[in-house]
Amino acid sequence: MASPVKTKKELILEVSLKLFSEKGYNPTSVRDIAKEVGITQSGLYNHFKGKDAILEALIADLMTSAVVKLFENKSIEELAKKGKSILFSIATTFKLISFDKKNEALFKLLMQELYKNSTIRDIYNEHFYQANVKKLSSIFFIMMQDETIKHADPLFLAHEFFSPLFFYQMQVNLLKIDKKSNSSMVTLFEKHVDSFWENNKVTKEDSFFE
Amino acid sequence: MASPVKTKKELILEVSLKLFSEKGYNPTSVRDIAKEVGITQSGLYNHFKGKDAILEALIADLMTSAVVKLFENKSIEELAKKGKSILFSIATTFKLISFDKKNEALFKLLMQELYKNSTIRDIYNEHFYQANVKKLSSIFFIMMQDETIKHADPLFLAHEFFSPLFFYQMQVNLLKIDKKSNSSMVTLFEKHVDSFWENNKVTKEDSFFE
DNA sequence: CAATTATATGAACATCTGTTCTTTATAATT
DNA sequence: AATTATAAAGAACAGATGTTCATATAATTG
Incomplete structure (x- = not known):
């Protein structure tokens, strides 16, 4: 690992991947993600432009x-x-x-x-x-x-x-x-x-x- | 075929199967189905109790x-x-x-x-x-x-x-x-x-x- | 023909959705 | 310490969703 401390952005991706893989992308709401991350929905938008952007990042992760x-x-x-x-x-x-x-x-x-x-x-x-x-x-x-x-x-x-x-x-x-x-x-x-x-x-x- | 004439109920199932198989169940709206059937959304509820009921009927169809x-x-x-x-x-x-x-x-x-x-x-x-x-x-x-x-x-x-x-x-x-x-x-x-x-x-x- | 049932409509509803905005607090930089 | 960037919250939004309701029309039945 490059950094042992998980950034909030990484946490969001981790939580999103978990939820998307369990319920699917569309049925998972931004509120679901925020709740599990421990912030409010609007706070997510400081880290990602939108829900699409989260998926995009995870799609890139598929290559790993x-x-x-x-x-x-x-x-x-x-x-x-x-x-x-x-x-x-x-x-x-x-x-x-x-x-x-x-x-x-x-x-x-x-x-x-x-x-x-x-x-x-x-x-x-x-x-x-x-x-x-x-x-x-x-x-x-x-x-x-x-x-x-x-x-x-x-x-x-x-x-x-x-x-x-x-x-x-x-x-x-x-x-x-x-x-x-x-x-x-x-x-x-x-x-x-x-x-x-x-x-x-x-x-x-x-x-x-x- | 038992009856050569398609009932509206059959038509709804046919259209729903088409749309569900293309876009998935959740992303397909009741309005989408109604539009392709040629009636308004509320009209669907004279034939099926709800969207769930349509899927249920199609699930039964899987056995065919x-x-x-x-x-x-x-x-x-x-x-x-x-x-x-x-x-x-x-x-x-x-x-x-x-x-x-x-x-x-x-x-x-x-x-x-x-x-x-x-x-x-x-x-x-x-x-x-x-x-x-x-x-x-x-x-x-x-x-x-x-x-x-x-x-x-x-x-x-x-x-x-x-x-x-x-x-x-x-x-x-x-x-x-x-x-x-x-x-x-x-x-x-x-x-x-x-x-x-x-x-x-x-x-x-x-x-x-x- | 009259009565009843089945089918259609359009408006309205409550809820959920992604997103934005303003404001406040925290952290980093100078 | 002052300034600036970063992150958080809360309220509100516009749009979409499934569903209901009162009503009107068509079809069926007596």
Whole structure:
């Protein structure tokens, strides 16, 4: 952390993210936020131009999500060499979202506003989904050249790898809202990696007949 | 159709579903609905007790979704015998959602209110997801006994089969909102079935060493 | 035809919303 | 210490919302 002391502006953002992720952007009133921050509604306007501005700041925060930073700073070749373990670490990142308050709230905010807010939709599509799919697709391509995984359409494989992760995460979200047990859902992240790898890794027979 | 003439009540539901699925329940005002129906806001109250009642009626309509009626009336054994083609027909049902106005609207309504409305969440969880997963799981179990597919955890397989279908459908929704091309996304439904079947069907070698 | 029910209207309502304004208190800077 | 910027409060606003009410018209029924 740059500054251990939380500014009021940061507090407002924190509270807003919490409320937006719980009730959605529109149903959360400026009064709700102010009350939880501990000031009056009008006081908010000393820190933000308006409710929109708060959302805008949080939208920018979406880029700090663990999902956006999945492959941060690492080269494709480097990652491809890791084999199954890179897939495992991706799945773990998704799984851990629900154990980290901020990441969970960001993901819930994203999901709730996806159909309503075109900016959020753009960020989701570009940085949460497409960027990751493309990067993983490149990794798969190298793995195929290295005979680590079987030859197939790498882009399709990337879609197939990511889609259950997003979906399972959403499911965990929903179960948590109703305080239902989500433990069996959480185990799916790892099982997904295992079965995905079993289905796509090069087996002895495959390389023998190559 | 029972009656070819649309009653005003049906028209209100139709318009409301359209608007709710586009803008969400809360952001859609009673005035919006009335205007598109062609009456004044107060006139709506001769047909429905309130805005809530309209949503309630539409929630009941969710049960008519193609996703809920996936396995309607057919026995597990019968379906298991169909092999790959049952999976194909499931995937096709999902794919066709975006080509049928009402089904598409119901799915969008569902997705938009999932985080906000606990009744919708219950229906989704029970009838859209769990019921289908369990039924498919039973089908997989029989397929395993029949040596049609490889032995594995049938419940996990069902999760892995369904999750991309839901996710791809959501993706198609989102792309359509922004009028972006979704053709490459739509092809994933069939590819998913193909690869799923290739990964799980019993091959010659499997049965040979049995 | 008369009576009743169903449907429509327009005005009004209370409530909630985001925002602005003026004024007061606090903190930072000179 | 004086000045200036920052943050807070409280009241008020204009607009939108769901709903109600009294009333008028149309449709149905006896």
